Amino acid sequence: MEQSTAHKPSDVDAMGQDKRRQVVGHTYAPTRARIVTRFVIFFAVLALLLFGAKIAVDRLDQAPDKVSAEAPWAQPEAEQRSPRPIQ
Numbered sequence: 001m002e003q004s005t006a007h008k009p010s011d012v013d014a015m016g017q018d019k020r021r022q023v024v025g026h027t028y029a030p031t032r033a034r035i036v037t038r039f040v041i042f043f044a045v046l047a048l049l050l051f052g053a054k055i056a057v058d059r060l061d062q063a064p065d066k067v068s069a070e071a072p073w074a075q076p077e078a079e080q081r082s083p084r085p086i087q
Contacts, residue, residue, distance in 0.1 A: 013019050030038075072078060 011019055069075070073080075
């Protein structure tokens, strides 16, 4: 019985503006273009990081230009022995 006498809620707020104002950008969620753009940016940054890591590994993982013979068996006066035959 109380519902029949209840007033309809107001459509305006205390300042007289519409309670259901427009959302900035007129959408409640990101658009498909924005979603696709973020994925493209993410994968582009990921590709650049992987490419940079590959270049860094290739440049840092190189043997020295000249290797000095410091081992005792590599000295010119060291005794050279033949290896045992494989059985």
